[in-house]
Amino acid sequence: MSKPVVAIVGRPNVGKSTLFNTLAGERISIVKDTPGVTRDRIYADVTWLNYNFTLIDTGGIEPESGDVILSQMREQAEIAIATADVIMFITDVRQGLQDADSKVADMLRRSKKPVVLVVNKVDSFEKYMADVYEFYNLGIGDPHPVSASSMLGLGDMLDEVVKNFPEGAGLEEEDERPKVAIIGKPNVGKSSLINRLAQEDRVIVSDVAGTTRDAIDTDIKYNGKEYVFIDTAGLRRKNKIKEEIERYSIIRAVTAVEKSDVVIIVIDATEGVTEQDAKIAGIAHERGKGIIIAVNKWDAIEKDNTTVKKHTEKIRQILSFMPYAEILFISVKSGQRVNKLFDLIDVVIENNSMRVQTGVLNEIVAEAVAMQQPPSDKGKRLKIYYITQVAVKPPTFVIFVNDKELMHFSYTRYLENRIRDTFGFRGTALKFIIRERKEDK
Template sequence: MAIVAIVGRPNVGKSSIFNRIIGKRSAIVDDQPGVTRDRLYGEAEWGGKSFYIVDTGGIMPSEAHPFMDLIAQQVDLAIDESVVIIFVVDGRDGITPMDKQIALKLRKSGKPVILAMNKLDNQKQEEDMLYEAYELGFDTVIATSAEHNKGFDEIQDVLVTLLPEEAEIEESSDEIRVTLVGRPNVGKSSLFNAIAGEKRSMVSDIAGTTRDVVDTLVEVDGTKFRFLDTAGLRRKSKVKSDIEYYSNVRTYQAIDRCQVALVLLDAQEPVTDQDKRLIGQVLERGKGLILVMNKWDLAPKESKIGDKMRDLLIDELPFAKYAPQIFISAISGRSLHKLPEMILSVENNRKRRISTSELNRLVREVLIFERMPGDGKGRSLKIYYCTQADGAPPAFIFFVNDITLSTRPFRRHLENIIRKMGDFSGVPIKIFMRNRE
């Protein structure tokens, strides 16, 4: 998806615009200049188009605030990383010298810019300021007011006309796209380099040395794999620079682009909440999942340690218990030869289909002896028939008498039944309930 960046001085209302566009209060909104020190991003959709929206920290000269000494870097990054820029100025303050400096840099970039004149809460303010705003040299100027919920739909109407059409991924027909993701310094770049056979990513013991998504094409036994190496995903509270911030956005883009994700975990460390959230993102996006326990050469050499670690992973990650696991060393090359076959197997599982007749026969055979969920007043859920939807990951639609009688545990039970019908290891399964017309 395309990236849209919001830039401007501190306290001009960037976070308010960000929150209105993504539909929830994710950015911290405060009158203290510089309060949005970390960069926030979200996924938004308008007019049938999806995009990432980025809320950057306020831009200030270094002498005005100890945290704001990178005006050129911030604007340059917004220009480099985004396809459209929303430039926010404070309509109450008028156009300041700093606004003019930012505008000059944005005009030179040639990128589409929407100028949002914010905090214009009445008609007189709007009339007075819009003429002055056009002096900044941008064709699109929109008056906005968070207090009166004004101008935000108009911004998005214009925005989606400036977004490029989503390009078809050329390699999708005969390649399996694989993303390497994980926390910083778990060995993604070392694994990527071992797979690629050349030192494509910078490798060091300093977390976060891979900032961009790098990819390479590898062919194994006639199957082409495109491996994507990404920067380590950090918790938002640990994202301290513009470069790291945009790297996180690009990592999520790489997950969106892939078919199978290798989530690297460190054999020397316990599973963290960040690991769990990352795995959840992969599954939520419907991608194949393989858990890769790296640095296995450094693990204790006790008896049956592998079995113990597998049991521990299942305990820590019950929502991903169907994901295959592999224990490797990117440095020594241990077990790396097994990865291509595992990836191919998971991708085939993503495409696996069960015929409608077989699906209905097996489901009814199992459910006929079970008590169906109900409302406690004599009404119980009844399944008329089910079918598998087209596409990947596997999705199954159950047509029932009343979807309100369905429960989450029952849907999980249906998923478990389906998993026994075929090999769906490494693949999330979607269960949908529909009322029969």
């Protein structure tokens, strides 16, 4: 199931972040607690009616001069056009229609992507409606008057956004082929990896070009089975500052991860795991995807018989929030172990969608509880009544207990490890939901 992506574009001070934060609500706090996940809010999960989508803030603009603003807005629009299913173009009723708005509107119109035009800061519909109509001149459809700070008009705007989702997006998909996102910082060898995987078998079924020259899904057949690889090679521009490149690669990563079943995080063996690798890995972890860490350029490392062990320990230490991830040392250049990726992808997908019978789960938990007493507080001990699996991708379990407060993170982790001892679940996160049940039931 792939979630639609909605991107926000607009000039400085039109209220983009206010709108972003209002729509993201408190759900965004999940992002803060996950190690390695970006602290600056670039993306958030939003639910409207029965639709779930990912909202992306394409970036802040430094208001220096008109020219700079326009070039940065064009950049935002390019990112949005490349990654989003629907674009929200935010304008400001009080500043009125500006030259930069018109130029960006032209660009968005040519992209043929659905655009929802939002006119913000309309605190009173009576007072401002005449000014809202001015925005019809942009030629990208009806302006939707809202006030992000007073939360007016948001429902109608969201109705319009979800109307534009691709057919069946946010609902189950027909395409059964495994979708694999290849993510990582710029220049770690993501595109070369896809080329290598494709060339070895010489059956690129087709190159489905995305909206721009750089969003490409490649179909690859291996041992008679088809896979779709999603590449996140970004816009390569020489004079970009580091933060922008980083922000952009994170936006691309979120989009690719959202569409995939399995994520391959490519890391440069000569550099080890960097902070940006950890951020990007955190996104895949938070999304509950199957995860493989491919350590590329392994041919460039001087080796003795402890090299693999040392590197593995180092990776595990930095990416300690995903101890389940599979690690594979490869060299795209020489082709070493690259084809092993296909076997791993199969294993990880199988684990990510594995179901365990309730009876068996409860036996494992009963045994685990007998071996290690649940925690207690002020004389009250945690009781675990029952566990059942409620979802796959990622495997999700509900544990019924007498008191949620007593269920410490460490005890949940202990139970997770016992379940993993039995079923493996290699390469996939497991999700646990703790529910309280009153004693008398």
